[in-house]
Amino acid sequence: MGTHLIFDGGVIPRADLEARVVPQEAELDDWALIEESELEILSPWGAERVRHALAVLRGEEQPDLYTTPGRR
Numbered sequence: 001m002g003t004h005l006i007f008d009g010g011v012i013p014r015a016d017l018e019a020r021v022v023p024q025e026a027e028l029d030d031w032a033l034i035e036e037s038e039l040e041i042l043s044p045w046g047a048e049r050v051r052h053a054l055a056v057l058r059g060e061e062q063p064d065l066y067t068t069p070g071r072r
Contacts, residue, residue: 014033023031032041036054039047055061 017033034041036051039050042050052061052064056063
């Protein structure tokens with residue numbers, strides 16, 4: 001399952017992000033920039049949290065700072 005982190009750093013064009021952000025490979029097993037359609041690579045709970053975060057950014061949902069899994 002691993003750790004899933006969501007950072008809202010605003011909208012950064014992918015090319016800029018890839019050029020400026022250099023993951024410390026010694027500290028990571030794996031990392032990826034993924035599309036919303038690929039969220040299923042996360043755990044079910046992680047995918048749900050990211051979908052909700054993206055909906056908040058689009059103005060479709062209200063922020064939810066803490067939700068117990070399965071209780072939305």
